[in-house]
């Protein structure tokens with residue numbers, strides 16, 4: 001079997017499933033109109049309402065947090081069935097299908113590198129002192145689609161500060177679980193496993209940056225990165241690494257998985273920027289999942305007021 005590396009995967013090859021799914025969504029929308037009765041009678045698939053998506057345990061004590069958008073939320077069903085999570089396959093529907101038996105309990109996270117309190121912590125201990133907040137954020141994928149997702153999470157800064165990063169901690173590196181038995185995608189060389197991501201320390205400490213533990217008030221579904229993921233709303237979706245088992249404070253810039261896969265296509269910063277195209281497609285516009293017409297992509301995904309100052313004086317074409 002010929003396994004293609006991501007840099008060889010053309011958007012045209014990604015499109016068929018997207019178009020198919022968008023068509024089904026379009027039909028779902030149409031179903032609300034007068035066409036409904038006729039289409040239903042004709043047995044058109046996908047019109048008959050929601051797919052069965054299992055719901056998870058409800059989180060307790062979640063408080064509303066700052067920075068939430070008032071835009072219409074992407075339905076739970078789409079948030080949990082249209083995913084990118086290559087450890088479970090490269091198709092958008094693969095993560096929901098292939099992660100049903102993934103074990104996210106017990107879970108430990110190792111904190112190391114440039115900090116005073118390194119160690120391996122049980123997830124409960126890592127989260128216990130903190131209040132989970134709901135934050136409705138836009139997520140903009142590098143593939144030019146977007147969603148609006150009600151995340152449940154903890155500001156990453158609150159958690160990181162407890163480990164007392166030293167003055168040498170200039171970056172933070174995050175690592176996903178490596179477990180090919182559970183993650184079939186890791187048995188093939190699509191990416192250089194385990195998945196690694198990174199942020200500059202000021203990005204990691206920024207109040208917008210969340211450590212996600214849930215969506216829609218429920219524990220994270222496996223396909224969305226259970227039990228712990230990053231949510232960095234002003235950057236392309238791939239920066240929001242799933243199933244985190246390692247957090248390391250570093251002096252040098254981490255080498256990230258997507259950068260290794262295609263250095264000319266995936267920069268370290270990966271800030272959403274309509275003025276800097278991807279090597280193979282435009283980033284000026286995006287399709288909000290569930291909508292038919294494309295919309296303009298906003299600088300920093302609409303979070304410029306919060307984050308533009310982090311990059312003042314930087315050439316964002318060079319540091320893309």
Ligand SMILES: Nc1nc2c(c(=O)[nH]1)N[C@H]1C(S)=C(S)[C@@H](COP(=O)(O)O)O[C@H]1N2
Pocket residue numbers: 079082083084085086087139140141142176195223224225236237238239240241242243
């Ligand atoms: N470990 C890991 N994290 C990952 C990915 C992945 O393949 N593996 N995909 C990324 C990409 S490209 C996107 S767009 C988001 C999607 O998050 P969602 O499925 O919860 O919407 O997860 C990101 N985190």
Ligand SMILES: [Mo]
Pocket residue numbers: 084140141142143236237238
């Ligand atoms: Mo993405």
